[in-house]
Amino acid sequence: MYNVDELKEKALKAKDKKASIGPDINLDEYDDAPVPHSYMAEEDLCTLPEEEQQRLIMAGLDVQEKERGGTFFQKDTSVIHCHSQQEGIEVLPIRKALEEHEWIKDYYWKLVAVDTDKYTAAAELGLHDGYVIRALPGSKSIYPVQACLYLDKEGLEQNVHNIIVAEEGAELHVITGCVTSAHIKKGIHVGVSEFFVKKNAKLSFTMIHNWAEEMAVRPRSVGMVEEGGLFLNNYICMKPVRSLQMYPTTYLEGKDAVARFYSIIVGSPGSEYDLGGRIYLRNPGNRAEIVTRTISNGGSIIARGHLVGEVPEIKAHLECRGLLLKGGTIHAIPELEGRSEGVEMSHEAAVGKIAQEEITYLMSRGLTEDEATSTIVRGFLSVDIPGLPPELKAEIDKAIEESDKDMM
Amino acid sequence: MLLIEDLKVEVGGKTILQHIDLEIHPGETHVLFGPNGSGKTSLLMTIMGYPQYRVVAGKISFKGQDITHMPIYERAKLGIGISYQRPPTIHGLKTRQMVSICARGEIDVVELARKVNFEDFLDRDLNAGFSGGEIKRSELLQLMAQNPDLMLFDEPESGVDIENLQVVGKTIALLLQKNSFPDQDKPKMQLKLERRKMGLIITHTGFILDYVAADKGQVLYDGMLSCLSNPREILNCIHENGYKECVRCIM
Structure with a gap:
């Protein structure tokens, strides 16, 4: 059961606990004091400065709220803004939820352990806010819900906790962006996310990150999928960041549950990424897929993936491809762990450069070398994600298109 | 017109083509025979402008311009196109996008694909898991979109089953203006007068000659061209005597 004191106590004990992987961040260098901003009505969102709107759009947040x-x-x-436009879909700030709704306590810190490391501890001890998005049983979201965590204050430690629930038979799509304002250089984002996909529900969660050069980012997320449920988890990061480390984990808790993780990462010089995905297949008929595409333009990327097959009649595949375009490193660490006879698990990993043969093929159709290279890179990054609504696919394509301009 | 004069080509310091003279006039299609490893594909790649094929002597001109050292994409823009025997797979690039790239965007891709019975492939990654016949049809579709004036075909019938051979053969005939599209049925005489497209076809088997009326044939043997003559005649000669007869001609 939910016990505030117990959570606080555990968090306090873990307050200085280093994460098991990734460079350690000294949280004392950041300021977690609340920064008040006044609430904005729907129509006020459109009055945000053009430059700010552009940055939001790149992280999937449309202030016009078209098709959202x-x-x-x-x-x-x-x-500063929170509302739902669809019946059966609830969107609310987590602090408000904790104050007003008993049910949230069945989810809060239920999947992520509060004493995982100093970042989870910080999210409990210094929680600012975060979102709760819930699709009620049987409800289907027509358009994705958009959630944006915006960093505007230099040197801020932003602590958020998010909970996403797709109740039985529901279908929920979420697009979430983390963005920093144009002037900001340094800050840290600590984000705890817990995903609950109930029986026969479907959840797609697409996260687009647009960080600044000196940002540190430590998301901590865990998901669970019940019988017949589907969890699609997409992650896109194409902008520089000082250090980003995450290892989202999902447990397939019912039979025929499915989880798919897709990540697209472009690593800029001076940036360090340590990303992974871990899926536990615990019931017959479980399916899991982890697909990662990484490009390094001089950044350092570690791409991990870990599939754990605990019972027979499960199927899992891991695919990790990396392109080194302008220096940097890509370290692919695919792991398959079969714990029972009758599991079917595979992986493919490749790190290399663009084949000259492909470039000349396109050049012989009239493209210059640069055009050919960028066409191939775009193709490399465009992953077919089954089950993703076309609007979200368009958002991903847009993000790829945008980064293409910077990359070439 | 394509004009090649006393061309010598090296790859990695090794001579692979020498004393090559070739002249293709507007409206003409040439067929190139030759055993494996004789340099046929190398000649096509050199005309297209692949940088690893280094021209060390001689000259290539096209439409009156010296293109000997012109970059590959500029040759494409000038009107040279190629149908590859084994093109690379490009993951994430849809065939539809590639066709559109070839046409520089100004085309109805689906309508064009219908002509080579290839609509179903437009949303597949380019060449990914394509069969022999599918590769050829995709290559021809790209050429149709690009609509170049000089078309180079590297063994268009290899790996193609009999049914597809007909599609491939007829499409090449259309591309080279040997036949008119069904929707613009023109008298043969008019077709011949209006014909400007140039073709250079590499063939092993000569099957393609059943569909495409080629004007001239040549044999490439050991990096040298010989025996400019009627393509049927050459084919018959090769059938009867093998390529060893060509050696006698070159000597």
Whole structure:
């Protein structure tokens, strides 16, 4: 059961606990004091400066709210806008949820352990806010709900906790962006996310990150999928960041549950990425897939993947491809762990450069060498994600298109 | 017109083509015979401008311009196109996008694909898991979109089953203006007068000659061209005597 004191106590004990992987961040260098911002009505969102709107759009947040099922917008530590446009879909700030709703306690810190490391501890001890998005049983979201965590204050430590629930038979799509304002250089984002995909529910969660050069990012997320449920988890990061480390984990808790992770990462010089995905297949009929595409333009990328097959009649595949374009390193670490006879698990990993043969093929159709290279890179990054609504596919393509301009 | 004069080509310091003279006039299609490893593909790649094929002597001109050292994409823009025997797979690039790239965007891709019975492949990654016949049809579709004036075909019938051979053969005939598209049925005489497209076809088997009326044939043997003559005649000669007869001609 939910016990505030117990959580606080555990968090306090873990307050200085280093993460098991990734460079350690000294949280004392950042300021976690609340930064008040006033709430904005729907129509006010459109009055945000053009430059700010552009940055939001690149992280999937459309202030016009066209083709969106709801919006959550947090600036620094304050929620400045939050509402749902669809019946059966709830969008609310987590602090409000904790104050007003008993049911949230069945989810809060239920999958992620509060004493995992100093970052989870910080998210409990210094929680600013975060979102709760819930699709009620049987409801289907027509348009994705958009959630944005915006960093505007230099040197801020932003602590958020998010909970996403797709109740039985529901279908929920979420697009979430983390963005820093144009002037900001340094800050840290600590984000705990817990995903609950109930029986026969479907959840697609697409996260687009747009960080700044000196940002540190430590997301901590765990998901669980019940019988017949589907969890699609997409992650896109194409902008520089000082250090990003995450290892989202999902447990397939019912038979025929499916999880798919897709990540697209472009690593810029001076950036360090340590990313992974871990899926536990615990019931017959479970399926899991982890697909990662990484490009390094001089950044350092570690791409991990870990599939654990605990019972027979499961199927899992891991694919990790990396392209080194302008220096840097890509370290692919695919892991398959079969714990029972009758598991079917495979992986393919490749790190290399663009084949000259492909470039000349395109050049012989009239493209210059640069055009040919960028066409191949775009193709490399465009992963077919089954089950993703076309609007979200378009958002991903847009993000790829945008980064293409910087890359070439 | 394509004009090749006393061309000598090296790859990695080794001579692979020498004393090559070739002249293809507007409206003409040439067929190139030759045993494996004789340098046929190398000649096509050199005309297309692949940088690893280094021209050390001689000259290539096209439409009156010296293109000997012109980059590959500029040759494409000038009107040279190629149908590859084994093109590379490009993951994530849809065949539809490639066709559109070839046409520089100004085309109805689906309509064009219908002509080579290839609509079903437009949303597949380019060449990914394509069969022999599918590769050829995809290559021809790209050429149709690009619509170049000089077309180089590297063994268009290899790996193609009999049914597809007909599609491939007829499409090449259309591309080279040997036949008119069904929707613009023109008298043969008019077709011949209007014909400007040039073709250079590499063939092992000569099957393609059943569909495409080629004007001239030549044999490439050991990096040298010989025996400019009627393609049927050459084919018959090779059938009867093998390529060893060509050696006698070159000597």
